[in-house]
Amino acid sequence: MTLTAPPAAATALRRRPGLRRLRLLGGQGPLFTAALLLLAALVLVAALAPLLAPYDPEAMDLTASLVGTGGDHLLGTDQSGRDILSRLLYGARTGLLGPLLVVAVSTVLGTGLGVLAGWRGGWADAVLSRSMDLVFAVPGLLLAIMLVAVAGSGMTAPVVAMAVAYTPYVGRLVRGVARQEKARPYIESYRVQGWSGRTICLRHLLPNIAPTVLAQSAMNFGYALMDLAALSFLGFGVQPPTADWGAMINEGQSAIQQGAMLPALAPSFCIVLAVVAFGIVGEGIADRIAKRER
Amino acid sequence: MTTDRSTLAAGHGRTADAPVLEIDRLTLRLPDDRAARPLLDGVSLTVAPGETVGLVGESGSGKSVACRSVLGLLPARARTSGQVRVAGRDVLTMGRADLAATRAGEVAMVFQDPRASVNPLRRVGDFLTEGLRATGVPAARATARAVELLGAVGIRDPRGALRRRPHEFSGGMLQRVVIAAALAGDPALVVADEPTTALDVTTQAEIIAILTRLQAERGTGLLFVTHDLELAAAICDRVYVMYAGRIVETGPTTGLFDRPRHPYTAGLLSCTPRLDPGAPAPRPIAGRPVSVAEAPPGCAFAARCPYAQPRCTQEVPALTAHGAGLAACHRADEGILP
Amino acid sequence: MNGITRYLLGRLAGLLGVLLVTSFVVFATVHLAPGNPVTFLLHGRPATPETVAALRAEHHLDDPVAVQYAGWLGDALRGDFGRSTQYHQDVATLLGTRLGGTFLLVGYSALLVAVGGVGLGVLAALRPGLVDRLVLIGTGIATATPSFVSAIALVSLFSVNLGWFPGPGGTPEGLADRLHHLTLPAVALATTFAGLLARVTRSAMLDELGREHVDVARARGVAGRTVVRRHVLRNGLGPVVTVGGTMLAGLLVTTSIVETAFDVPGLGSLLVQSVTAKDFAVVQAVTLLSVAVFVLVNLAVDLLAPLIDPRLSLLTHGEGTS
Numbered sequence: 038m039t040l041t042a043p044p045a046a047a048t049a050l051r052r053r054p055g056l057r058r059l060r061l062l063g064g065q066g067p068l069f070t071a072a073l074l075l076l077a078a079l080v081l082v083a084a085l086a087p088l089l090a091p092y093d094p095e096a097m098d099l100t101a102s103l104v105g106t107g108g109d110h111l112l113g114t115d116q117s118g119r120d121i122l123s124r125l126l127y128g129a130r131t132g133l134l135g136p137l138l139v140v141a142v143s144t145v146l147g148t149g150l151g152v153l154a155g156w157r158g159g160w161a162d163a164v165l166s167r168s169m170d171l172v173f174a175v176p177g178l179l180l181a182i183m184l185v186a187v188a189g190s191g192m193t194a195p196v197v198a199m200a201v202a203y204t205p206y207v208g209r210l211v212r213g214v215a216r217q218e219k220a221r222p223y224i225e226s227y228r229v230q231g232w233s234g235r236t237i238c239l240r241h242l243l244p245n246i247a248p249t250v251l252a253q254s255a256m257n258f259g260y261a262l263m264d265l266a267a268l269s270f271l272g273f274g275v276q277p278p279t280a281d282w283g284a285m286i287n288e289g290q291s292a293i294q295q296g297a298m299l300p301a302l303a304p305s306f307c308i309v310l311a312v313v314a315f316g317i318v319g320e321g322i323a324d325r326i327a328k329r330e331r
Numbered sequence: 332m333t334t335d336r337s338t339l340a341a342g343h344g345r346t347a348d349a350p351v352l353e354i355d356r357l358t359l360r361l362p363d364d365r366a367a368r369p370l371l372d373g374v375s376l377t378v379a380p381g382e383t384v385g386l387v388g389e390s391g392s393g394k395s396v397a398c399r400s401v402l403g404l405l406p407a408r409a410r411t412s413g414q415v416r417v418a419g420r421d422v423l424t425m426g427r428a429d430l431a432a433t434r435a436g437e438v439a440m441v442f443q444d445p446r447a448s449v450n451p452l453r454r455v456g457d458f459l460t461e462g463l464r465a466t467g468v469p470a471a472r473a474t475a476r477a478v479e480l481l482g483a484v485g486i487r488d489p490r491g492a493l494r495r496r497p498h499e500f501s502g503g504m505l506q507r508v509v510i511a512a513a514l515a516g517d518p519a520l521v522v523a524d525e526p527t528t529a530l531d532v533t534t535q536a537e538i539i540a541i542l543t544r545l546q547a548e549r550g551t552g553l554l555f556v557t558h559d560l561e562l563a564a565a566i567c568d569r570v571y572v573m574y575a576g577r578i579v580e581t582g583p584t585t586g587l588f589d590r591p592r593h594p595y596t597a598g599l600l601s602c603t604p605r606l607d608p609g610a611p612a613p614r615p616i617a618g619r620p621v622s623v624a625e626a627p628p629g630c631a632f633a634a635r636c637p638y639a640q641p642r643c644t645q646e647v648p649a650l651t652a653h654g655a656g657l658a659a660c661h662r663a664d665e666g667i668l669p
Numbered sequence: 670m671n672g673i674t675r676y677l678l679g680r681l682a683g684l685l686g687v688l689l690v691t692s693f694v695v696f697a698t699v700h701l702a703p704g705n706p707v708t709f710l711l712h713g714r715p716a717t718p719e720t721v722a723a724l725r726a727e728h729h730l731d732d733p734v735a736v737q738y739a740g741w742l743g744d745a746l747r748g749d750f751g752r753s754t755q756y757h758q759d760v761a762t763l764l765g766t767r768l769g770g771t772f773l774l775v776g777y778s779a780l781l782v783a784v785g786g787v788g789l790g791v792l793a794a795l796r797p798g799l800v801d802r803l804v805l806i807g808t809g810i811a812t813a814t815p816s817f818v819s820a821i822a823l824v825s826l827f828s829v830n831l832g833w834f835p836g837p838g839g840t841p842e843g844l845a846d847r848l849h850h851l852t853l854p855a856v857a858l859a860t861t862f863a864g865l866l867a868r869v870t871r872s873a874m875l876d877e878l879g880r881e882h883v884d885v886a887r888a889r890g891v892a893g894r895t896v897v898r899r900h901v902l903r904n905g906l907g908p909v910v911t912v913g914g915t916m917l918a919g920l921l922v923t924t925s926i927v928e929t930a931f932d933v934p935g936l937g938s939l940l941v942q943s944v945t946a947k948d949f950a951v952v953q954a955v956t957l958l959s960v961a962v963f964v965l966v967n968l969a970v971d972l973l974a975p976l977i978d979p980r981l982s983l984l985t986h987g988e989g990t991s
Contacts, residue, residue, distance in 0.1 A: 167683070174687045174963050176922045179956060186944040186952045187698050263815040267926050270817045271941055286821060290930070294836065298825045305818040312813035402888045427893075435890030447881040450900050451980060461899075462889035498980050512889070 072317035079311060083129040092120035094127040094280040103297045115285070115300040116292055119278075125303055127280035132311070135196055135274075136261035142200035144254045147207025148246070152238055154208070155215025162212070169205035177202030177264055185273040192275055195268040199261050210253050214246050252322035259315030266308055282308050349419065351437075351520040351552040352378040352401060357413035359396060359576075361406060361623075368626035370396045370406070372576040373413070375650075378520060378552040383543070385567035385584070386556045387599070389620050393576040398522045398556045402440055403430050418519055435466045439513035440522045441542075444529040445505035449497045456493030459512050466516070473515075480511035484541055503534030510542060520552040527562075539566065560603050564588050572596045575621040575631035582656020592658035595632045597668045630661070638667045673975050680971045684964045691960045692745070695953050696738050745957065751950035755943065760954045764936065771935035774851055774858065774928070775920050781859035782866055782916060787909060789863070790870025794878060795897065804867065811864030816923050819857040820930035827853060838932040854931040858923055862916045869912045873905035880904070907977050914970040918963035 082089060091111070098118035106113045112121040154165040175183075181198035188194045218224060219242070227237050268274040269283025277284060282304035289301025359371040371393050378384045388394045396406065400415055403422040414421045418437045422430060439462075442448045449458050459477035464470065474493065481489035484507040497505055506526060513521055523542065527535040543566055546553045557563050563570050564584055571581040572595065580593035591597040598616040605613070618635035621627060627634060633643040642661055650659040716724075724730075729737050744750070750760035793804035814822075828836040834853045835841075841850040877883065878901055886896045924937030932938070936955055943951035975981040 167686075170683065171687055171690055174691055174960050175956075176919055176959075176963075178925070179922045179959055182925065182940060182944055183695070183698055183952065183956055186947065186949065259813065263813070267815055267817060271926060271929060273944065283817075286817060290821060290824075290837075293821060293825050293829055296829065298829075301821045302825065305821060308815065308818060309810065309813050312815075313810060316809060316813055399888075404884060404888055431890040431892060433890070434888055440885075440888050442881060442885055444881070448885045450882045450886070450904065452904055452978060453899070457899075461886065461891055465889070465891045465895065496979050516890075 066321075068317055069321040072314040072321070075310065075314045076318065079129055079133065079314075082126055083133050086126040086130055090120075090123035090126045092123040094119060094123040095278040096120075097278075103292060103295065103300070106299065112303055113297075113299050115288060117288075121285075121300060121303055124280040124285060125282070125307060128282045128285060128304060128307070131192070131269075131275050131279065131281045132262060132266070132307070135192060135199075135265040136258045138196050139199040139203055139261040139265070140254050140258050143203035143207050143257065144250060146200070147204045148211050148243075148250055150204070151208040151211025152215050152242065152246070155212040156219060156234065156238060156242070158216075165208070166212075169208055172202060172205045175202070178267065181264070181268055182271075182273065185268070190273045190276060195265055195274050199264055203257055203261065206257065207250065207253060211246055211250060214249050215242060218242055218245055248322060248326050252319050252326065254319075255315050255322060256319030259312035259319070262308065262315070263312055348379065350377040350379050351418055352376070352554060353414070353416040353419075354397070354401070355414040355416065357397070357400060357411065357415055359400065359405065359409050359411045361410075362408050365408075366623040368576065368621070368623060370409075370576050370623065371400070374573075374576070374578055376554075376571055376578065376581075378554050380519065380552050381547075381550040382569070383546065383553045383555060383567045385563035385570040386554060386573060387558060387560060387563050387570060388573035389558060389599075391620050391622070392573040394556050394573050395524055397573070398440070398524050398554060401520070401522050401554065402434055402438060431465065435462050436516045437518055438520045438522065439516060439518040440524065441506075441509055441513050441526045443525045445502055445509045446497070446529070448509050449505060451497050453496075454493065455495055455497060455500070455508055458497075459493065459508065459515060462512060462515050476515060477511070480514055481508070483514070483545065484508070484511045486511070501534075502530050503538060506530060506534075506538050507541060510538070510545070514545060514549070514551075517549070518551060520554065521546065522554045522556070524556045525558070526555075528558075560588070560599055572599070577631065577659065578650060578657075579632065579660070580656065580658040581650075582654070582658075586655045590654070591668060592653045592656070592663040593632075593660045594636045594638050594668065596658075598635075630659070638662055673981065677971060681968065684968055688960060688964050692742060692957055693738060695956050695960075696741050697734075699949050699953070745954075750954035750957075753943070753948050753951050755946040755948045755951075760950045763939070763951065764954060764958070767934060767936050767939050770933055771921070771924050771928070771937060773847065774854055774924055774933060774935060775917070777848065777851055777855035778858040778862075778920055779917060781855055782863045782920070783913065785859065786863040786866025786913075787870050789867040790909075791874060791902070793867070793871045794874030794901075801871075804871070808864040808867045811860050812868070814860055814864075816857050816861060816926050817930050819860045820854070820927060823853045823857055824931075837930065851933070854927045854933055857930070858920060858927045861923075862920060866909070866913055866916065870905070870909050873908045874901055877901045877905045907974070910973055910977060911970055914966045914973075915963075917966045918959065921959050921962055 096119060098114070101110075101114050101118040102116050104110050104114040104118070110120050110122065112125070114120055115124070150165050150169075154162040172180075177199050180202050181195045184194035184198045224237060224241065227241065228234075265274060266281075266283030266286075269281045270287045272284075272287060275281040275284060277288075285304040286301045289297075289299075289304070292298075292300045354374055354376040357371050357374045358369050360366070360369045374393070374397055376384070376386070376397070386394045386398065399405070400411070401417065401422070403415075403425065405411065411423055413423075415423050417433055420429075420433070422433060422438075425433065449455070456474065456477060459480065460468075460470070460473035463473040463476060468476075477493060478489040481492055486492050486504065486507055492500075492508075497508075500508065510526075521542075526542065527538050530538060539562070542553070545551070555563070555567060567584050569582065570584050570587050571578050572587075572593065573579065574595050580587065580591065580596045587596065588600060591600060595616075601611070601614045602616055603613060605611075616635055617637075621631050621634075627644070629642075629644040629646055630636070630639075630648050633639040636643065640661070646661070648659045648661045648663075650657045651663070653663045729740060732740070748761050750764070752758065753760050753763050756763055789804050789808065793801045823834075824836055827834045835850050839850060841847040880900075883896060883900050886900050887893070891899075922937075924933075924935055925940050926937070927933070928935045928938035929941050936958070939951060940955045942948075943955070
């Protein structure tokens with residue numbers, strides 16, 4: 038603590054989580070640990086893709102179209118003769134970057150708006166809640182398609198649309214938790230001590246909300262990955278020849294009819310695995326919070 | 332405790348003096364990871380027809396587990412030994428159909444909180460007739476019986492009440508409905524688990540009056556679970572005192588409360604506030620109740636007992652006859668209690 | 670006027686507001702788009718100033734935005750969504766030809782979601798232990814599987830390898846054949862949503878199973894099956910209906926992926942084609958339709974809520990159910 042110590046009465050009323058918050062990531066059983074390790078590996082693969090990839094992910098070789106597994110190409114090649122493993126490794130980059138942007142923007146925006154609505158109440162709450170209702174009415178996928186129609190394909194429109202679509206989910210959650218926390222005696226005690234609303238929000242409310250937001254953001258990461266991959270699959274996301282899991286599945290569809298499953302199934306497997314891992318991590322953190330509340 | 336073998340063999344045979352409830356050395360354990368000691372440890376208890384029997388103790392003493400076991404409602408993954416005989420038949424070993432028939436007929440239960448006992452989404456009439464309909468009573472007859480019972484518990488416009496929803500009733504009125512529903516199958520035994528604790532003070536007396544009046548009219552046995560000694564003293568013929576899953580003392584109400592043999596009973600009595608002039612100020616029992624995670628050797632109350640001796644923490648005292656009742660205390664005959 | 674009526678009227682007004690604002694956003698997208706609307710209308714063809722002027726006049730592009738919006742909304746309410754530039758057809762007519770396929774697909778899929786999701790959720794709640802764990806794992810994977818992944822997995826297994834169902838494309842004849850063609854798409858569309866609904870159902874059931882009135886019913890000798898039906902299922906219905914209802918709008922939007930993957934001629938694949946072809950009138954119409962479905966479904970859920978839980982009729986105002 039660098040500032041003046043909080044009033045003793047307030048700390049007695051509610052022990053703040055402090056450093057224990059970090060332990061949210063540990064001691065959840067083997068499944069949680071495995072999911073966390075998998076995600077760490079995914080980040081590592083994305084970062085080191087140029088070092089790990091045996092081939093240039095965009096180098097076509099029409100003479101080596103749909104080569105099987107083993108041999109020179111560990112996971113075979115796609116119809117254009119590109120190495121599937123290399124494309125998967127590079128695909129992890131776009132696969133993680135998009136959701137990262139979506140989650141970062143929606144978490145910051147949603148938390149800010151949620152705290153504002155939950156703390157201020159009154160007209161701020163009314164205006165924000167109604168605008169959030171509005172965004173709920175347009176599913177993220179539809180919003181993205183509309184934006185793509187206007188702004189054209191690429192990473193930008195889908196990421197912006199998803200960030201907007203995900204914000205109300207975070208906002209609604211934070212608003213609820215903020216209202217709940219605001220009603221607790223320790224907040225009242227700080228107010229009585231003459232602390233400003235802004236200080237209480239920043240120093241006490243936000244740290245108490247953080248684990249809940251973290252859990253939601255982990256799950257949102259998985260959902261955003263799914264949604265952005267869907268837009269790539271439709272041809273609205275990352276444009277060819279850039280390696281992207283969703284786009285790879287789209288390109289691999291015709292190979293399925295020729296009996297070559299891997300070009301489409303390998304990226305499918307990556308998507309499901311990543312989303313499952315994010316879900317397990319998010320639920321694990323949420324469980325931990327629920328247990329602590331009891 | 333002696334067991335009447337002929338009653339057991341006769342099955343349904345309900346003779347005039349045969350107890351309607353005999354709990355015989357009932358022990359109930361949870362898996363080791365959930366409780367270190369048995370929730371119930373050799374509990375024996377009887378209720379005769381028309382008799383009101385109190386079961387008192389602090390929260391966590393096992394009194395609620397004991398009374399739920401009378402209806403065969405056991406905690407998940409519980410293991411039991413001993414018997415719980417209702418009208419001579421052991422509910423713990425009954426088949427599913429027999430158990431359902433017993434629950435719909437011989438024995439009924441009134442729970443603590445009427446708000447939680449009644450499905451909030453269904454009509455009161457549904458709740459009242461549900462038990463009867465389960466035994467195959469035709470709808471029209473079940474409804475007629477429900478109207479009659481609502482009248483008996485003092486609900487005005489019983490016919491209209493059938494069509495109303497639980498949230499339209501006050502807590503006290505809803506508990507009357509619950510009592511009416513409990514009497515629907517004309518049970519020989521009613522188990523009431525703190526039936527007034529969740530209610531307003533003003534309605535508590537009304538509910539007790541209704542319960543005892545109907546019980547006397549119908550000759551029903553009543554097992555009344557409470558933590559309120561004054562209440563137990565007022566309505567019960569006999570009382571059992573429970574501590575940490577064991578019966579520590581039992582006897583006729585007057586003798587038990589005038590001259591307790593067990594220090595725990597004495598402690599409970601002295602921490603009950605009294606209004607009569609000159610009465611001593613209430614003294615709380617030191618320490619806290621034994622949690623299910625602890626399994627102290629010897630007498631479970633020893634750690635809180637002002638009269639404890641080394642022997643008390645080593646040997647479990649047996650429930651033995653002292654005067655008109657039974658007490659489980661090594662020093663029950665020493666006259667240590669004031 | 671009692672509380673529930675006022676509450677429902679408030680919700681109705683709110684939802685109509687949502688529809689109005691969304692329609693303006695949908696309308697405005699074309700105006701906000703980089704470049705001139707005329708450029709889109711011309712599709713890159715060279716044009717004389719006279720053609721441009723004629724186009725501007727025909728589409729009322731010189732009027733103030735508010736007037737243009739009012740005119741557009743009025744037309745839309747009368748079922749006139751303008752003309753499709755890629756099909757050279759009235760958008761309303763075009764939507765009419767595509768509506769049937771999507772309706773069948775969404776209906777088929779919604780049935781699978783309702784039966785599969787609720788069934789699995791109930792099963793998991795009533796059979797703790799192995800069955801519950803298996804359902805949890807299965808639904809965990811299902812909710813993490815996007816519809817296009819289910820689509821290619823289903824096609825490679827049931828169409829290419831086993832040959833039980835037709836692959837993408839094809840022109841089915843008659844209802845039975847259409848349903849046969851739509852089975853894989855419906856399953857692909859249903860997977861994610863069914864997994865989610867199963868989890869919602871399971872936790873709603875577990876909540877209700879722990880209630881004391883369930884014990885009370887058992888203690889009164891009511892048979893286990895009856896207790897589950899009358900007390901557990903009935904009381905757990907609220908969240909299931911709410912979540913299930915909002916899923917309907919989600920299903921409709923996700924058809925754009927599934928119809929594209931399976932080459933089903935419907936509204937979803939039409940939307941995707943129209944985006945690629947910059948056929949704005951169609952994009953606007955489909956978007957508006959989807960928001961309208963969302964609004965209608967939410968209204969239906971709001972109307973059902975007090976029927977499911979009569980206690981709600983006592984509320985004078987609420988948090989809403991969406």
